[in-house]
Amino acid sequence: MSRQIVLDTETxxxxxxxxxxxxxxxxxxxLNxxxxxxxxxxxxxxxxESHEDALKVHGLTTEFLSDKPRFEVLAQDIVAYLSGAELIIHNAPFDVGxxxxxxxxxxxxxxxxxxADVIDTLVMAKQIYxxxxxxxxGLCDRFGVDRSNRTFHGAKLDAQLLADVYINLTRGQDALLIEVTSDEPAQGVVLDEVDLRSFTLPVLRASEDELAAHDKVLAELDKSSGGKTIFRAQA
Structure with missing residues (x-):
């Protein structure tokens, strides 16, 4: 069972x-x-004290925090909670540091x-977009994740938003990661063997308009990635 923890901090x-x-x-x-x-x-x-600019971001005053426990009191509990999990963090070096x-x-x-591991969703998003x-x-807006309650940055709220963003960023990957754990088909499922060699697949050539549109997209990717378009490098 895959256990992941979406994590955020305020400082x-x-x-x-x-x-x-x-x-x-x-x-x-x-979980899964x-x-x-x-x-x-x-x-x-x-x-x-919090720095003035930080206080404007999170709104957590010294007075509010004065009766809260110190980190060292709860450090072992935090380690126990995180132990063995895969962490999902946006701009991970900051929180990890x-x-x-x-x-x-x-x-x-x-x-x-x-x-077990640390996944940086900022790195992931930059690779995809x-x-x-x-x-x-920006990612909440792109995926239609409701952030209307985000007046201030809050670690719990931001972790909840990031969990939704992460699911959207990785949607569709499950179909590519199916593990074959048994030679027997699943109960109630009948699998017919098909010899793919009996099929002749047609080759559909791109039209001039489609090729032009494709080149336009590659040019835009070249511009935004600084000439690092993988498709051009492999062509």
Whole structure:
């Protein structure tokens, strides 16, 4: 059974190396690409003020966070929850860097030693939609994911949005990843053997208009990808 955790954080600023801290952790669990409700949502007292620009993004005031537990109190619980899962994160180096720094402070190994893998949906989106808006907001708009409640960035809300975006980004892959686990057909399914050598497949040539339209699309891909169109390289 494939266990995935869609993860997001909010922080006091942009630099973990300069002392900024995680103030919110939001995790949404997927089993076989289905939401389970076994989610994790935590706030932390960072023992420091948020930078002004960060506060405008997440809206989590020092007063609100003052009575929340410190990260070290819940670090082992977080590791236990994430253990063995495949993490899905948008702009993963940012969140992974902050989690590694928090783990380092309490003497724990880096994040990747606790999990199966980390998937960066920003990298994935840039490969699928080169030159397009691939922020979380941009992807929500592209896939019609409702983000009307996103007045501020929030780790739990953003993880929920990203879970929906990820399912849309990877839709259709399941059909390409069917595992054959038995020589016996599934119960109730009758499989007829077909010798494909008996078929003569027709070759349909592209028209001049279709070739011109194809070249136009390749030119646009060349422009947005800086001349890295794979089709042209393989042609």
């Amino acid at each position: 006091t600023g942009l630099s973990a190396d300069n002392g900024d801290r995680i103030i919110e952790l939001g995790c949404v669990e997927l 690409r289905k939401l389970t409700g076994n989610d994790l949502h935590l706030y932390f007292n960072p023992d420091r 902050f989690l590694n720094k928090e783990f380092e402070r309490v003497g724990l190994p880096p994040l990747r030693t606790h999990v 080169p030159g397009k808006r691939n922020s979380l907001d």
